[in-house]
Amino acid sequence: MVNIYQELREAVTKIDTDKLSELKEKVLKTPNIDVDKLVESIRSGLEEVGVKFESGEYYLAELILIGTEVSEAVQKWKPLFEKRETGKKMKKAVIGTVEGDIHDIGKNIVGMMLASSGFEVVDLGNDVTPENFVQAVRKNKPAIVGMSALLSTTRDNIKRTIDALKENRLRENVKIIVGGAAVDEDFAKAAGADGFATNAADAVPLVKDLLGGI
Ligand code: B12
Numbered sequence: 001m002v003n004i005y006q007e008l009r010e011a012v013t014k015i016d017t018d019k020l021s022e023l024k025e026k027v028l029k030t031p032n033i034d035v036d037k038l039v040e041s042i043r044s045g046l047e048e049v050g051v052k053f054e055s056g057e058y059y060l061a062e063l064i065l066i067g068t069e070v071s072e073a074v075q076k077w078k079p080l081f082e083k084r085e086t087g088k089k090m091k092k093a094v095i096g097t098v099e100g101d102i103h104d105i106g107k108n109i110v111g112m113m114l115a116s117s118g119f120e121v122v123d124l125g126n127d128v129t130p131e132n133f134v135q136a137v138r139k140n141k142p143a144i145v146g147m148s149a150l151l152s153t154t155r156d157n158i159k160r161t162i163d164a165l166k167e168n169r170l171r172e173n174v175k176i177i178v179g180g181a182a183v184d185e186d187f188a189k190a191a192g193a194d195g196f197a198t199n200a201a202d203a204v205p206l207v208k209d210l211l212g213g214i
Pocket of ligand 1: 066067102
């Protein structure tokens, strides 16, 4: 039997917007939705869309269409993420997609996961300059700074941002985590981050670990 996660993955991969609209509602009505499986189905569906875009099977207009649809779906499903709430409020996390990069679906999911684990999340949005990260860290004094980069042309802005935090003597007070399709463990280490996670589900244990099990 085809389950809702497979249906969702297929609708994303085929850019079937009618089916996706139907599934947006169905997900909310389905009892005991597994949020991690939900995220994985859209992530892997979009990954395949990316491959088809690269090979010329899909055009930019289709990439924009599915990007918008999935962003809307994720916002609509926000209550599902909030259900994971563990109770007590924890520390602050400042997150954003780095300068030059407007991909924000993954970063938004990471933000919701952190919020649902009790973090107060300050989301700076996308195309965030190193200066804006510096200002936000100075103002909010977060425990965690999270940066996302999906383009190979923008990932170096992670290092620029970390360097800017160092120059402003803000680096030692925060733990920095990074993620997104353009980044891996080795890159994270070389850029001077404290941690890397391949997906949003892993981001939560990662930050808890970095903050000493909080
Ligand atoms: C949707 C999409 C778009 C949408 C974005 C809409 C939006 N609101 O985000 C639009 C249409 C705008 C877009 C534009 C472009 N895109 Co695009 N896009 C994608 C696509 C298909 C999916 C990305 C996505 O949302 N994935 C789903 C989410 C859930 O997964 P994720 O982002 O990886 O996030 C997960 C993890 O990585 C992790 N994570 C993410 N961030 C963080 C942060 C932290 C701190 C942590 C711990 C974890 C973490 O957790 C998340 C959840 O599990 C990818 C394909 C791919 N393989 O990624 C291409 C892709 C990223 N795009 C690509 C390109 C080339 C472009 C354009 C340059 C196209 C063009 N010619 O204009 C522009 C660039 C615009 C810009 N300046 O940023 C390339 C990049 C190639 C490269 N190596 O640089 C890709 C890989 C497609 C491809 N194969 O060619 N794109």
